[in-house]
Amino acid sequence: MSKDYDNIDYTQQAAHYLRQSGVLPGKIGSSHAHALVAASLGFGSRIAMRDDPDGPSFANQWLGREEPNVPKISEIVAQMRSTSLRPEEASAIAKAVQDGLTPACACGLHSHKSMPIGFVHENDEAEWVCPECAADVEEFGICGLCGTAYIYRTSELDHHGLCKEHRGEFEQSDEEREDQESFAEYVLNHD
Numbered sequence: 001m002s003k004d005y006d007n008i009d010y011t012q013q014a015a016h017y018l019r020q021s022g023v024l025p026g027k028i029g030s031s032h033a034h035a036l037v038a039a040s041l042g043f044g045s046r047i048a049m050r051d052d053p054d055g056p057s058f059a060n061q062w063l064g065r066e067e068p069n070v071p072k073i074s075e076i077v078a079q080m081r082s083t084s085l086r087p088e089e090a091s092a093i094a095k096a097v098q099d100g101l102t103p104a105c106a107c108g109l110h111s112h113k114s115m116p117i118g119f120v121h122e123n124d125e126a127e128w129v130c131p132e133c134a135a136d137v138e139e140f141g142i143c144g145l146c147g148t149a150y151i152y153r154t155s156e157l158d159h160h161g162l163c164k165e166h167r168g169e170f171e172q173s174d175e176e177r178e179d180q181e182s183f184a185e186y187v188l189n190h191d
């Protein structure tokens with residue numbers, strides 16, 4: 001892994017994203033940003049989220065994939081003073097939080113549509129790629145057998161466009177080849 005994901009707090013990253021990316025109208029303070037991230041994950045405050053034994057792991061790369069709690073965001077926005085945010089914007093805020101919770105692409109973009117690279121399952125750690133970078137066919141592709149649920153670096157795919165798990169699926173074993181040859185011989189001799 002070329003990038004060090006250790007010790008990233010994705011909730012912190014999301015709060016920073018809400019404040020710095022210009023994705024929300026006007027300026028929001030740090031405490032408001034943290035409150036919105038916590039609300040999206042279903043909590044009344046960052047402290048409540050942190051102290052809940054069943055609360056999320058802040059180091060989990062997949063927090064942005066969780067269904068955001070839009071009603072909770074509206075509720076929290078309605079309670080905020082000195083903010084240009086409105087409760088009706090809860091869905092847009094939820095999307096921005098999801099973008100912020102998702103690991104950054106190598107290009108710097110945060111998008112909830114980013115995908116982990118490789119044969120990666122939920123809660124595994126990976127490098128992530130945004131849809132725009134993933135569209136570069138020189139760099140990225142999908143395995144013909146895995147389908148669109150996974151994205152691979154082209155260097156990880158073989159000349160049939162298959163991932164490491166599926167490699168060889170279209171290659172014949174010596175035994176299969178011998179079987180086929182003897183069958184061909186049989187057909188030739190019994191025409």
Ligand SMILES: [Zn+2]
Pocket residue numbers: 105106107108109129130131132133134
């Ligand atoms: Zn990108």
Ligand SMILES: [Zn+2]
Pocket residue numbers: 143144145146147162163164165166
């Ligand atoms: Zn595959």
